[in-house]
Amino acid sequence: EVQLVQSGAEVKKAGESLNISCQASGYTFNDFWIGWVRQMPGKGLECMGVIYPGDSDTRYTPSLLGQVTISADRSINTAYFQWDSLTASDTAIYYCVRLRTKGGSYLDVFDLWGQGTMVTVSS
Amino acid sequence: DIQLTQSPSSLSASLGDRVTMTCRASQSISSYLSWYQQRPGKAPNLLIFAASSLQSGVSSRFSGSGSATDFNLTISSLQPEDFAIYYCQQTYSNPISFGQGTRLEIK
Numbered sequence: 001e002v003q004l005v006q007s008g009a010e011v012k013k014a015g016e017s018l019n020i021s022c023q024a025s026g027y028t029f030n031d032f033w034i035g036w037v038r039q040m041p042g043k044g045l046e047c048m049g050v051i052y053p054g055d056s057d058t059r060y061t062p063s064l065l066g067q068v069t070i071s072a073d074r075s076i077n078t079a080y081f082q083w084d085s086l087t088a089s090d091t092a093i094y095y096c097v098r099l100r101t102k103g104g105s106y107l108d109v110f111d112l113w114g115q116g117t118m119v120t121v122s123s
Numbered sequence: 124d125i126q127l128t129q130s131p132s133s134l135s136a137s138l139g140d141r142v143t144m145t146c147r148a149s150q151s152i153s154s155y156l157s158w159y160q161q162r163p164g165k166a167p168n169l170l171i172f173a174a175s176s177l178q179s180g181v182s183s184r185f186s187g188s189g190s191a192t193d194f195n196l197t198i199s200s201l202q203p204e205d206f207a208i209y210y211c212q213q214t215y216s217n218p219i220s221f222g223q224g225t226r227l228e229i230k
Contacts, residue, residue: 110167
């Protein structure tokens, strides 16, 4: 089955670091861009950035540059979203997504979604 | 950055109705517009890409139209599972952006 399975919910304090994961299965991980989408409580969707596991090419939403790190480990078909120092405004559900076109552009639609990881940050 | 504005913000309709919702871009995005459905407590699901192409496995009750700055999503003959929030998305330029959503509710 083609799927993305994300790590479980996290409760953290402001200033702490965090790494959440997304494991792909059922397709060739290296061939498709993987992205991360944030949904703050009761709000809409925001694309945070994307990575091409085949060569680790990474593109961030410009406003987020330097605040988070996206990475991938090809050996275990897993992508990561990392914070060095969380703030309360990072409280949200984070979805990993697969971009639709094999070997395509990083500007592409999201045809496969993980189940979401809820991150709660207390101040 | 490209802004997407969806209208209406919310919409009430009855089972069997045909509904249309709109997404307007702040500049021309050609046909780089897609639509997603998000049911409560679930991840979004891709419905339409390239303005009018139906994603595999999606009901043909969903259709998309438009180009440049103005786009529509139409749902024919509403079913119970269609009551959800719908988001448009542009993939014309970085950053990829979404509209604020249209909530479709049962009348």
